[in-house]
Amino acid sequence: MNIGTASELSGLPVKTIRYYEDIKLVKPARAQNGYRTYSDEDVLYLNFLSRARKLGFSVDECRLLLSLYNDSDRSSSEVKALALQKVDTIETKIVELTSMKNMLSKLAKSCHGDDRPDCPILEEIARGPLK
Amino acid sequence: MNIGTASELSGLPVKTIRYYEDIKLVKPARAQNGYRTYSDEDVLYLNFLSRARKLGFSVDECRLLLSLYNDSDRSSSEVKALALQKVDTIETKIVELTSMKNMLSKLAKSCHGDDRPDCPILEEIARGPLK
DNA sequence: CTTGACGTTCCTGTTACTGGAGGGTTTATC
DNA sequence: GATAAACCCTCCAGTAACAGGAACGTCAAG
Missing domain, CATH: 1.10.1660.10 (Multidrug-efflux Transporter Regulator; Chain: A; Domain 2)
Incomplete structure (x- = not known):
């Protein structure tokens, strides 16, 4: 084909x-x-x-x-090890993403989100404790 | 500096x-x-x-x-929208990763992981219902 | 016999950097 | 004053996993 x-x-x-x-x-x-x-x-x-x-x-x-x-x-153990290692990597990534998500949600919540120019999100990114 | x-x-x-x-x-x-x-x-x-x-x-x-x-x-709303959209993107990625993780864990669990060559992980990847 | 759908190769662009070669500058030390 | 270490510079190549597009060949149908 x-x-x-x-x-x-x-x-x-x-x-x-x-x-x-x-x-x-x-x-x-x-x-x-x-x-x-x-x-x-x-x-x-x-x-x-x-x-x-x-x-x-x-x-x-x-x-x-x-x-x-x-x-x-x-040996099947070789494959299994690879799979489990991948699970680990994925887990780590999920943890990181979750932390990012929480931080961003918190920032968004603190922002009134109207036409006024003052924006806690930007302020916090600029000087914030995001280490 | x-x-x-x-x-x-x-x-x-x-x-x-x-x-x-x-x-x-x-x-x-x-x-x-x-x-x-x-x-x-x-x-x-x-x-x-x-x-x-x-x-x-x-x-x-x-x-x-x-x-x-x-x-x-x-306007702060512009920034907030961007942040919320990012939260959404991250959430989607987390869902995807979680699904990947579950599938892989399941596969790994089904594999005895010893020296024998038969490996359910590979079998399932080859013909499995992973659509 | 022409048109359209399919196939081919080759080149560029994407994202966000990192590594290295090959060189100049500055500072400290002998 | 010479030298060596620690900086700084520019440019080039490579990474991951393809996607888009140009320019062209091929094949089946009407």
Whole structure:
């Protein structure tokens, strides 16, 4: 199948699929006319990549996951460790974002938000205790 | 003062301060020797930028906030709207991350994590219902 | 035989910096 | 007065993960 069909089946944009070939994640065959030709296995890999990316794995982590997926000798502990580490990273990010959100909400609440020019938000950002 | 001192006072790396000049966020004077010279006001702006960035505002949003900060005619509602919108964006991101985290935790829990090669994590990523 | 949908490559731009090369300046020390 | 350390400068390249667009080839339908 051509790249358009692979795109539909995997849910990945055509541009992204070409990019994944550029960085050697998925290696489709070529037809005589130069068109990329995707096998069912290629599409499986594209789906794998699409899902792993949605789970927050970086492209490089996806490369690793994919090689583990294709390595029948892998130990499942390796994959599990990667997943748990990712959970940790995500957790940290959530904590950071929550703190940012609380700070911003507090600032917004302290601002009357009308036509007058005095604005506690800006004042606090300029001199505030936001360290 | 020179850039090193401004860096200490603002907590921003020297490289970042130079970058902020490149993109015209802060415009220090120059001494005869070509060194950048920072006023107290410049340092105030650098601190403003540092804090606003930590609150999750993009550099372009910081540019806007800074111009609002310097505009004595601004209405506080404008700033408040920006802050609330940012809160919304952050909230959305938190929801997404939480969903990612839950999915990953579930996958990790289903994996025994020993030396055996069969790994539910990879199986689910490959064929799973992660849409 | 032409039109439109699809495919190709190549180049640029995005965000917000960071690292490094290759050089001048200043300050302190010997 | 020489030298070395600590500053400062500019410019160039690289990062992550694509997206947009130009300029062009190809294929199926009417």
